[in-house]
Amino acid sequence: xxxxxxxxxxxxxxxxxxxxxxxxxxxxxxxxxxxxxxxxxxxxxxxxxxxxxxxxxxxxxxxxxxxxxxxxxxxxxxxxxxxxxxxxxxxxxxxxxxxxxxxxxxxxxxxxxxxxxxxxxxxxxxxxxxxxxxxxxxxxxxxxxxxxxxxxxxxxxxxxxxxxxxxxxxxxxxxxxxxxxxxxxxxxxxxxxxxxxxxxxxxxxxxxxxxxxxxxxxxxxxxxxxxxxxxxxxxxxxxxxxxxxxxxxxxxxxxxxxxxxxxxxxxxxxxxxxxxxxxxxxxxxxxxxxxxxxxxxxxxxxxxxxxxxxxxxxxxxxxxxxxxxxxxxxxxxxxxxxxxxxxxxxxxxxxxxxxxxxxxxxxxxxx
Numbered sequence: 077x078x079x080x081x082x083x084x085x086x087x088x089x090x091x092x093x094x095x096x097x098x099x100x101x102x103x104x105x106x107x108x109x110x111x112x113x114x115x116x117x118x119x120x121x122x123x124x125x126x127x128x129x130x131x132x133x134x135x136x137x138x139x140x141x142x143x144x145x146x147x148x149x150x151x152x153x154x155x156x157x158x159x160x161x162x163x164x165x166x167x168x169x170x171x172x173x174x175x176x177x178x179x180x181x182x183x184x185x186x187x188x189x190x191x192x193x194x195x196x197x198x199x200x201x202x203x204x205x206x207x208x209x210x211x212x213x214x215x216x217x218x219x220x221x222x223x224x225x226x227x228x229x230x231x232x233x234x235x236x237x238x239x240x241x242x243x244x245x246x247x248x249x250x251x252x253x254x255x256x257x258x259x260x261x262x263x264x265x266x267x268x269x270x271x272x273x274x275x276x277x278x279x280x281x282x283x284x285x286x287x288x289x290x291x292x293x294x295x296x297x298x299x300x301x302x303x304x305x306x307x308x309x310x311x312x313x314x315x316x317x318x319x320x321x322x323x324x325x326x327x328x329x330x331x332x333x334x335x336x337x338x339x340x341x342x343x344x345x346x347x348x349x350x351x352x353x354x355x356x357x358x359x360x361x362x363x364x365x366x367x368x369x370x371x372x373x374x375x376x377x378x379x380x381x382x383x384x385x386x387x388x389x390x391x392x393x394x395x396x397x398x399x400x401x402x403x404x405x406x407x408x409x410x411x412x413x414x415x416x417x418x419x420x421x422x423x424x425x426x427x428x429x430x431x432x433x434x435x436x437x438x439x440x441x442x443x
Contacts, residue, residue: 106126107142110129110139119150122146126139126142127143130143137163141163141172143159144156145176148176148180153180153184154367154368156180157367158369160177160180164196168419168421168441170200171198174196175206177193178190178193178194178197178214179210182217188218190214191215191218192440194210223236224240332399333404335434336404336406336434337397337406339358339435340392340408342354343358344390344392346358347382347390348388348390350388352382355382356375358436359436360437362437385414386414389414390410390413391410392408393408393409394406394407394408395408395422402428403426403427403429404426404428405424405425405426406424407422407423407424408422408425424440425438426438426439
Protein backbone atom coordinates (compact mmCIF):
# COMPACT_ATOMS: atom_id res chain seq x y z
CA UNK A 77 0.00 0.00 0.00
CA UNK A 78 2.84 2.30 0.92
CA UNK A 79 4.44 1.43 -2.39
CA UNK A 80 1.37 2.50 -4.39
CA UNK A 81 1.05 5.79 -2.46
CA UNK A 82 4.71 6.53 -3.08
CA UNK A 83 4.60 6.44 -6.89
CA UNK A 84 1.15 8.01 -6.89
CA UNK A 85 2.42 11.02 -4.89
CA UNK A 86 5.41 11.49 -7.17
CA UNK A 87 3.19 11.26 -10.23
CA UNK A 88 0.57 13.80 -9.11
CA UNK A 89 3.17 16.22 -7.78
CA UNK A 90 5.45 16.12 -10.78
CA UNK A 91 2.78 16.26 -13.48
CA UNK A 92 0.81 18.94 -11.69
CA UNK A 93 3.99 21.01 -11.61
CA UNK A 94 4.73 20.12 -15.19
CA UNK A 95 1.46 21.33 -16.66
CA UNK A 96 0.25 23.94 -14.21
CA UNK A 97 3.33 25.38 -12.51
CA UNK A 98 5.39 28.08 -14.15
CA UNK A 99 3.81 27.44 -17.54
CA UNK A 100 0.15 27.95 -16.61
CA UNK A 101 -0.98 29.89 -19.63
CA UNK A 102 -4.77 29.51 -19.75
CA UNK A 103 -6.40 32.83 -18.76
CA UNK A 104 -9.86 31.44 -18.00
CA UNK A 105 -11.02 32.08 -14.43
CA UNK A 106 -12.61 28.64 -14.17
CA UNK A 107 -9.35 26.90 -15.02
CA UNK A 108 -7.34 29.09 -12.63
CA UNK A 109 -9.78 28.38 -9.84
CA UNK A 110 -9.79 24.67 -10.68
CA UNK A 111 -5.99 24.58 -10.37
CA UNK A 112 -6.12 26.36 -7.01
CA UNK A 113 -8.72 23.92 -5.67
CA UNK A 114 -6.70 20.98 -7.01
CA UNK A 115 -3.60 22.13 -5.15
CA UNK A 116 -5.71 22.33 -1.96
CA UNK A 117 -6.96 18.77 -2.43
CA UNK A 118 -10.54 19.88 -3.10
CA UNK A 119 -11.04 17.55 -6.03
CA UNK A 120 -14.84 17.59 -6.43
CA UNK A 121 -15.23 21.40 -6.70
CA UNK A 122 -12.09 21.54 -8.85
CA UNK A 123 -13.64 19.05 -11.28
CA UNK A 124 -16.80 21.20 -11.50
CA UNK A 125 -14.69 24.21 -12.49
CA UNK A 126 -12.72 22.20 -15.07
CA UNK A 127 -15.90 20.86 -16.63
CA UNK A 128 -17.28 24.41 -16.86
CA UNK A 129 -14.08 25.54 -18.59
CA UNK A 130 -14.09 22.59 -21.02
CA UNK A 131 -17.67 23.29 -22.06
CA UNK A 132 -16.35 26.52 -23.56
CA UNK A 133 -12.95 25.16 -24.71
CA UNK A 134 -13.35 21.38 -25.13
CA UNK A 135 -10.01 20.87 -26.90
CA UNK A 136 -7.83 22.75 -24.41
CA UNK A 137 -5.04 20.29 -23.44
CA UNK A 138 -4.32 21.81 -20.01
CA UNK A 139 -7.95 21.62 -18.94
CA UNK A 140 -8.25 18.04 -20.18
CA UNK A 141 -5.00 17.06 -18.49
CA UNK A 142 -6.16 18.47 -15.14
CA UNK A 143 -9.47 16.66 -15.57
CA UNK A 144 -7.58 13.39 -16.01
CA UNK A 145 -5.64 14.03 -12.78
CA UNK A 146 -8.85 14.81 -10.88
CA UNK A 147 -10.62 11.68 -12.13
CA UNK A 148 -7.63 9.63 -11.02
CA UNK A 149 -7.70 11.21 -7.55
CA UNK A 150 -11.37 10.22 -7.34
CA UNK A 151 -10.46 6.63 -8.35
CA UNK A 152 -12.49 6.93 -11.57
CA UNK A 153 -9.76 5.08 -13.44
CA UNK A 154 -11.66 4.09 -16.63
CA UNK A 155 -12.71 7.72 -17.16
CA UNK A 156 -9.18 8.95 -16.48
CA UNK A 157 -7.80 6.43 -19.00
CA UNK A 158 -10.29 7.74 -21.57
CA UNK A 159 -9.17 11.36 -20.97
CA UNK A 160 -5.45 10.61 -21.31
CA UNK A 161 -6.06 8.36 -24.33
CA UNK A 162 -7.89 11.26 -25.99
CA UNK A 163 -4.92 13.54 -25.29
CA UNK A 164 -2.52 11.06 -26.93
CA UNK A 165 -4.78 11.00 -29.97
CA UNK A 166 -5.16 14.77 -30.31
CA UNK A 167 -1.61 15.69 -29.19
CA UNK A 168 0.55 12.62 -29.92
CA UNK A 169 3.73 14.68 -29.64
CA UNK A 170 3.26 15.21 -25.85
CA UNK A 171 4.85 12.44 -23.73
CA UNK A 172 3.18 13.16 -20.36
CA UNK A 173 -0.26 11.71 -21.20
CA UNK A 174 1.39 8.45 -22.28
CA UNK A 175 3.22 8.31 -18.95
CA UNK A 176 -0.03 8.86 -17.06
CA UNK A 177 -1.67 6.05 -18.97
CA UNK A 178 1.22 3.79 -17.97
CA UNK A 179 0.74 4.65 -14.30
CA UNK A 180 -2.99 3.94 -14.49
CA UNK A 181 -2.45 0.65 -16.28
CA UNK A 182 0.22 -0.36 -13.76
CA UNK A 183 -2.16 0.41 -10.88
CA UNK A 184 -4.53 -2.15 -12.45
CA UNK A 185 -1.75 -4.72 -12.88
CA UNK A 186 -1.84 -4.33 -16.69
CA UNK A 187 1.94 -4.20 -17.09
CA UNK A 188 1.96 -5.08 -20.78
CA UNK A 189 -0.25 -2.07 -21.55
CA UNK A 190 1.85 0.11 -19.22
CA UNK A 191 4.98 -0.97 -21.10
CA UNK A 192 3.44 -0.06 -24.47
CA UNK A 193 2.41 3.39 -23.20
CA UNK A 194 5.89 4.11 -21.82
CA UNK A 195 7.53 3.00 -25.07
CA UNK A 196 5.33 5.50 -26.90
CA UNK A 197 6.31 8.25 -24.44
CA UNK A 198 9.99 7.50 -25.09
CA UNK A 199 9.40 7.30 -28.86
CA UNK A 200 7.81 10.76 -28.67
CA UNK A 201 10.43 12.22 -26.33
CA UNK A 202 13.64 10.10 -26.15
CA UNK A 203 15.11 12.27 -23.35
CA UNK A 204 12.11 11.74 -21.03
CA UNK A 205 14.08 10.28 -18.08
CA UNK A 206 11.04 9.44 -15.95
CA UNK A 207 9.54 7.27 -18.68
CA UNK A 208 12.84 5.38 -18.97
CA UNK A 209 12.91 4.76 -15.23
CA UNK A 210 9.27 3.69 -15.15
CA UNK A 211 9.88 1.33 -18.06
CA UNK A 212 12.74 -0.26 -16.12
CA UNK A 213 10.37 -0.89 -13.22
CA UNK A 214 7.82 -2.47 -15.54
CA UNK A 215 10.44 -4.78 -17.04
CA UNK A 216 11.51 -5.78 -13.53
CA UNK A 217 7.91 -6.56 -12.59
CA UNK A 218 7.41 -8.65 -15.72
CA UNK A 219 10.66 -10.47 -14.92
CA UNK A 220 9.39 -11.14 -11.40
CA UNK A 221 6.26 -12.75 -12.80
CA UNK A 222 8.28 -14.86 -15.21
CA UNK A 223 10.58 -16.12 -12.43
CA UNK A 224 7.54 -16.87 -10.30
CA UNK A 225 6.06 -18.99 -13.06
CA UNK A 226 9.38 -20.78 -13.56
CA UNK A 227 9.41 -21.72 -9.87
CA UNK A 228 5.82 -22.89 -10.03
CA UNK A 229 6.89 -25.30 -12.75
CA UNK A 230 10.19 -26.27 -11.10
CA UNK A 231 10.55 -25.59 -7.38
CA UNK A 232 14.20 -26.71 -7.49
CA UNK A 233 15.24 -24.04 -10.01
CA UNK A 234 17.86 -22.29 -7.86
CA UNK A 235 18.75 -19.74 -10.56
CA UNK A 236 15.13 -18.55 -10.74
CA UNK A 237 14.97 -18.43 -6.92
CA UNK A 238 18.06 -16.19 -6.77
CA UNK A 239 16.82 -13.85 -9.50
CA UNK A 240 13.35 -13.55 -7.97
CA UNK A 241 14.89 -12.74 -4.59
CA UNK A 242 16.96 -9.96 -6.19
CA UNK A 243 13.91 -8.41 -7.85
CA UNK A 244 11.87 -8.56 -4.64
CA UNK A 245 14.75 -7.02 -2.70
CA UNK A 246 14.95 -4.19 -5.24
CA UNK A 247 11.27 -3.30 -4.91
CA UNK A 248 11.24 -3.99 -1.21
CA UNK A 249 13.84 -1.25 -0.77
CA UNK A 250 11.75 1.13 -2.87
CA UNK A 251 8.67 0.46 -0.79
CA UNK A 252 10.54 1.65 2.29
CA UNK A 253 11.54 4.91 0.63
CA UNK A 254 9.41 7.83 1.88
CA UNK A 255 7.09 9.45 -0.63
CA UNK A 256 7.87 12.97 -1.73
CA UNK A 257 6.07 15.56 0.32
CA UNK A 258 3.93 18.13 -1.44
CA UNK A 259 6.37 20.85 -0.35
CA UNK A 260 9.27 19.03 -2.01
CA UNK A 261 7.18 18.50 -5.08
CA UNK A 262 6.49 22.21 -5.41
CA UNK A 263 10.24 22.76 -5.79
CA UNK A 264 10.47 20.29 -8.66
CA UNK A 265 11.40 22.03 -11.88
CA UNK A 266 8.28 21.84 -14.06
CA UNK A 267 8.06 20.50 -17.58
CA UNK A 268 7.24 23.44 -19.78
CA UNK A 269 4.70 22.09 -22.21
CA UNK A 270 3.42 24.23 -25.04
CA UNK A 271 0.25 22.42 -26.09
CA UNK A 272 -1.11 23.68 -29.38
CA UNK A 273 -4.74 24.63 -29.81
CA UNK A 274 -4.20 25.97 -33.33
CA UNK A 275 -0.55 25.36 -34.04
CA UNK A 276 0.62 22.99 -36.74
CA UNK A 277 3.05 21.13 -34.52
CA UNK A 278 3.03 21.76 -30.74
CA UNK A 279 6.37 21.61 -29.02
CA UNK A 280 7.26 20.22 -25.62
CA UNK A 281 10.30 21.38 -23.70
CA UNK A 282 12.66 18.72 -22.40
CA UNK A 283 10.93 16.76 -19.68
CA UNK A 284 12.84 17.21 -16.41
CA UNK A 285 10.26 16.63 -13.63
CA UNK A 286 9.47 13.17 -12.47
CA UNK A 287 5.88 12.20 -13.08
CA UNK A 288 5.11 8.98 -11.37
CA UNK A 289 7.70 6.42 -10.70
CA UNK A 290 5.71 3.27 -11.34
CA UNK A 291 6.39 0.77 -8.62
CA UNK A 292 4.80 -2.56 -9.54
CA UNK A 293 2.66 -4.62 -7.24
CA UNK A 294 3.39 -8.15 -6.10
CA UNK A 295 3.56 -10.75 -8.86
CA UNK A 296 0.25 -12.06 -10.18
CA UNK A 297 -0.54 -15.21 -12.01
CA UNK A 298 -1.49 -13.63 -15.30
CA UNK A 299 -0.94 -10.36 -17.10
CA UNK A 300 -3.71 -8.85 -19.19
CA UNK A 301 -2.82 -8.64 -22.84
CA UNK A 302 -2.16 -5.08 -23.94
CA UNK A 303 -4.95 -3.68 -26.07
CA UNK A 304 -4.56 -1.06 -28.75
CA UNK A 305 -4.26 2.59 -27.82
CA UNK A 306 -4.59 4.32 -31.18
CA UNK A 307 -4.22 8.09 -31.15
CA UNK A 308 -6.00 9.06 -34.34
CA UNK A 309 -7.32 6.13 -36.33
CA UNK A 310 -7.36 6.80 -40.06
CA UNK A 311 -10.44 6.47 -42.16
CA UNK A 312 -10.34 3.71 -44.74
CA UNK A 313 -12.53 3.45 -47.80
CA UNK A 314 -13.16 -0.20 -48.55
CA UNK A 315 -12.26 -1.19 -52.06
CA UNK A 316 -15.20 -1.86 -54.36
CA UNK A 317 -15.73 -5.49 -55.24
CA UNK A 318 -17.55 -6.48 -58.40
CA UNK A 319 -19.30 -9.48 -56.87
CA UNK A 320 -19.31 -11.29 -53.54
CA UNK A 321 -17.56 -14.43 -54.66
CA UNK A 322 -15.98 -16.89 -52.25
CA UNK A 323 -12.26 -16.37 -51.85
CA UNK A 324 -10.04 -18.81 -53.71
CA UNK A 325 -8.84 -21.70 -51.60
CA UNK A 326 -5.22 -20.62 -51.80
CA UNK A 327 -4.74 -17.08 -53.07
CA UNK A 328 -1.18 -16.09 -53.96
CA UNK A 329 0.58 -14.25 -51.12
CA UNK A 330 1.44 -11.34 -53.41
CA UNK A 331 -2.22 -10.88 -54.33
CA UNK A 332 -3.24 -10.81 -50.67
CA UNK A 333 -0.55 -8.24 -49.88
CA UNK A 334 -1.75 -6.05 -52.72
CA UNK A 335 -5.32 -6.21 -51.40
CA UNK A 336 -4.23 -5.38 -47.84
CA UNK A 337 -2.19 -2.43 -49.11
CA UNK A 338 -5.15 -1.23 -51.18
CA UNK A 339 -7.44 -1.46 -48.14
CA UNK A 340 -5.03 0.64 -46.05
CA UNK A 341 -4.66 3.24 -48.79
CA UNK A 342 -8.45 3.37 -49.20
CA UNK A 343 -8.79 3.90 -45.46
CA UNK A 344 -6.44 6.89 -45.69
CA UNK A 345 -8.31 8.29 -48.72
CA UNK A 346 -11.64 8.11 -46.87
CA UNK A 347 -10.08 9.91 -43.92
CA UNK A 348 -8.67 12.62 -46.22
CA UNK A 349 -12.06 13.01 -47.92
CA UNK A 350 -13.73 13.30 -44.48
CA UNK A 351 -15.90 10.38 -45.52
CA UNK A 352 -16.98 9.20 -42.06
CA UNK A 353 -19.07 6.31 -43.36
CA UNK A 354 -16.27 4.99 -45.53
CA UNK A 355 -13.74 5.45 -42.74
CA UNK A 356 -15.76 3.50 -40.17
CA UNK A 357 -16.54 0.78 -42.74
CA UNK A 358 -12.83 -0.08 -42.80
CA UNK A 359 -13.02 -1.41 -39.23
CA UNK A 360 -14.14 -4.97 -38.54
CA UNK A 361 -17.08 -5.64 -36.19
CA UNK A 362 -14.59 -7.21 -33.76
CA UNK A 363 -12.26 -4.15 -33.80
CA UNK A 364 -10.62 -3.66 -30.38
CA UNK A 365 -11.94 -0.28 -29.25
CA UNK A 366 -9.29 1.62 -27.21
CA UNK A 367 -9.74 2.98 -23.71
CA UNK A 368 -12.56 0.64 -22.70
CA UNK A 369 -15.15 2.59 -24.71
CA UNK A 370 -18.19 1.09 -26.41
CA UNK A 371 -18.11 0.79 -30.20
CA UNK A 372 -20.92 3.37 -30.48
CA UNK A 373 -19.10 5.91 -28.30
CA UNK A 374 -15.86 5.38 -30.21
CA UNK A 375 -17.59 5.84 -33.60
CA UNK A 376 -19.26 9.03 -32.40
CA UNK A 377 -15.93 10.40 -31.17
CA UNK A 378 -14.17 9.51 -34.41
CA UNK A 379 -16.92 11.14 -36.49
CA UNK A 380 -16.58 14.36 -34.48
CA UNK A 381 -12.80 14.42 -34.91
CA UNK A 382 -13.06 13.88 -38.65
CA UNK A 383 -15.78 16.49 -39.18
CA UNK A 384 -14.25 19.15 -36.89
CA UNK A 385 -11.25 20.28 -39.04
CA UNK A 386 -11.90 22.26 -42.20
CA UNK A 387 -9.54 20.04 -44.13
CA UNK A 388 -7.66 16.76 -43.58
CA UNK A 389 -4.83 15.22 -45.56
CA UNK A 390 -3.60 11.73 -44.65
CA UNK A 391 -0.79 9.90 -46.41
CA UNK A 392 0.27 6.35 -45.58
CA UNK A 393 3.28 4.29 -46.60
CA UNK A 394 3.36 0.57 -45.84
CA UNK A 395 6.80 -0.19 -44.39
CA UNK A 396 6.30 -3.89 -43.69
CA UNK A 397 3.47 -6.34 -44.27
CA UNK A 398 2.91 -9.95 -43.22
CA UNK A 399 -0.04 -12.07 -44.34
CA UNK A 400 -0.84 -15.33 -42.57
CA UNK A 401 -3.96 -16.97 -43.94
CA UNK A 402 -6.92 -14.70 -43.19
CA UNK A 403 -4.91 -12.35 -40.96
CA UNK A 404 -2.41 -9.62 -41.77
CA UNK A 405 -0.14 -7.29 -39.82
CA UNK A 406 1.11 -4.05 -41.40
CA UNK A 407 3.48 -1.38 -40.13
CA UNK A 408 2.69 1.96 -41.77
CA UNK A 409 4.12 5.45 -41.64
CA UNK A 410 1.23 7.89 -41.39
CA UNK A 411 1.50 11.62 -42.20
CA UNK A 412 -1.50 13.59 -40.90
CA UNK A 413 -2.17 17.24 -41.72
CA UNK A 414 -5.20 19.41 -41.00
CA UNK A 415 -5.81 23.13 -40.55
CA UNK A 416 -5.06 22.75 -36.81
CA UNK A 417 -2.51 19.94 -36.48
CA UNK A 418 0.33 18.26 -38.34
CA UNK A 419 2.18 15.11 -37.26
CA UNK A 420 3.84 11.96 -38.52
CA UNK A 421 3.54 8.65 -36.65
CA UNK A 422 4.19 4.96 -37.09
CA UNK A 423 1.20 2.64 -36.69
CA UNK A 424 0.76 -1.10 -36.53
CA UNK A 425 -2.49 -2.33 -38.06
CA UNK A 426 -3.90 -5.83 -37.75
CA UNK A 427 -6.44 -6.82 -40.38
CA UNK A 428 -8.69 -9.78 -41.08
CA UNK A 429 -10.08 -11.04 -44.38
CA UNK A 430 -13.86 -10.64 -44.70
CA UNK A 431 -14.93 -12.03 -48.05
CA UNK A 432 -12.84 -10.11 -50.57
CA UNK A 433 -12.16 -7.24 -48.19
CA UNK A 434 -9.57 -6.69 -45.49
CA UNK A 435 -10.83 -4.95 -42.33
CA UNK A 436 -8.93 -3.47 -39.39
CA UNK A 437 -9.24 -5.39 -36.12
CA UNK A 438 -6.54 -3.64 -34.11
CA UNK A 439 -4.69 -0.33 -34.38
CA UNK A 440 -1.89 1.02 -32.23
CA UNK A 441 0.76 3.73 -32.43
CA UNK A 442 4.43 2.73 -32.33
CA UNK A 443 6.59 0.50 -34.46
